[in-house]
Amino acid sequence: MTLEEKLGQLQLLDNPAAAADRAAALDLVRRGLVGGILNAHGAQQVNELQRLAMQESRLKIPLLFGYDVVHGYRTIFPVPLGEASSWDPSLAEETARIAATEARAAGVNWTFAPMVDIARDARWGRIVEGAGEDPFLGAEMARARVRGFQGRALAAPDAVAACVKHFAAYGAAEAGRDYNTTDLSEWTLREVYLPPFKAAIDAGVETVMSAFNDLNGVPASANPFLLTDILRGEWKFAGFVVSDYTAVPELIAHGLAADEADAAAQALNAGLDMEMVSRLFNLHGARLVRQGKVPLARIDEAVRRILRLKFRLGLFDRPYVDETREARLMLAPAHLDAARRAAARSLVLLKNQGDLLPLRKDLRAIAVIGPLADSQRDVLGPWHAAGRAEEAVTLLQGIRAKVGAKTEVLYAKGCEIEGGTTDGIAEAVRVAKAADVAIVAVGESAEMSGEAASRTSLALPGHQLALVKAIQATGKPTVVVLMNGRPLAIEWVAENVPAILETWFAGIQAGYAIADVLFGDVNPGGKLPVTFPRTVGQAPLYYNHKNTGRPPQPNNKYTSKYIDAPWTPLFPFGHGLSYTQFRFSNLQLSRTRLSTNERLVVTVDVENTGQRAGDEVVQLYIRDVAASATRPVRELKGFARITLAAGERRTVRFELGPEHLGAHDRHMRFVVEPGEFRLYVGNSSAGGLEARFDVFD
């Protein structure tokens, strides 16, 4: 390979069809100066581009085709924050498997997922793309999704290479403002933000995407501590690192690089292997090598990593995709069934006063109200790949399909999601008064979360709260269905509306799945993977916080709280109700004293004391009461979603070892420190059965 051809492999180009200079982009492919293309998908389009590389270039090296298949390719599943609400890693693996099947059939052999950024600040729009605020749940979901995307053999026609992103701590953006500075201690980096990445790498993820953000003064895409010391030195990662979109030239704006050549040199020398969209590696790489500013060995190492993936994907043997598979795999009935099941399992029942839900299917009339009640576009969420709005099932459609012919389903939009006027509220009130129950679908548009979509408010946008208040004021039993990409500060709704169902953006089968839950064909079992604050002023708010030296006390002014609002969350991490009830009892520990390298078995009995089968997510938290570096008041270290028949009682077992009890000390050594530990087992991060045990040296 010539140096120019080697540098070509480090180039990830945007789809030439969308390029300003399409001919120039195609010429680069033809000359073998492109390693991969993003945003090109569809078997025919991909094969055309692949033929250009394979038949006209000198070395005939096949291209990678990358795409943001984040929660589905054409069959769109719940957004990742919704899927994380299922607390069901096997479900996440299943949906990723289906996404990979459809994507590979469309010529995509590399997905820019899973996004595993921990997010503690609901103002940050990309909270929707990850698994929420907790590193343990985040790690479990990351592991499952990598397994799902990559399957058992990368060369199989239903596997794609995964790309864990955005490395690292992108979710710690100051003030929740996307792309903003992140500045945090190494302790927090290692304890909170890195574990899901480590889990993805342990699961065999083939690639990593470096993040946009400046991390402690060194932008992640040119950060040797991240890209070399941790990724290669500590974790022995053998795949390659691709930058995020034009993150290399952005090193100049960051104030790290003096010019383009300096940006390319710093990124390459830090350990970045492939450049997305921008072309500084290609334009400056040869001169940097000749000047001795970038060792040729560094280029060779990056090229090897990229070629190795192409071999593992089988692209040298089968560079083209079978164009007959695509049509029959897209939206296959089994895929749609999985999407409906995944959506139902992702729903979180936040409130159900007086057991208003589930609704009867033979009501005389139901009013379906709100700007999100009949929106096909929004239920697909912000990253919907090849999903098509016209193929999505809305809440209104789902309810109409669910109820009997005798039930009249009335509809009124009421207001817009944002902006607009209150003129439509009167009609919505009239429709509600004509019905036996009112279902009001409110929240955010799909564009209000995702990339470059941070908000300074967590309130319901526009006139939606006025709409909810007007419907509630009719005195009709009212159910609020939330569709949103982040926790919302809905204190009035939580205090005044009897039933609230969190649905996030539930995907292509949203309407059917939400109706399954509203009418009781599915008993909701989801739990919040993020904390809901009462007001945006509390952000960032998360359950695994430190205790401080003055933990909040209601009757003591001089403790850590606010003078103008409660310091507690509206709904805590791990919260979620069911149509049945569960009782926890008989918490047992295999020992109450153990050495730092011994293991502890914890069992608890869970009984379904209600009248119908249901799911409970049993959650285990620990607290290291005194450590050389202070530990959070609670840390999730185990969970299990179980299904119990009415009256059924089951013993659930957890095992804790040093990997659970340990943490980084003030010298960044991962150790289990002797002393008292508390243990909590329950159905959320609040309350639960409590025990204590002691660890000794």
Ligand code: GLC
């Ligand atoms: C975007 C996103 C990243 C995505 C990439 C390619 O800017 O930050 O998550 O994978 O570009 O679309």
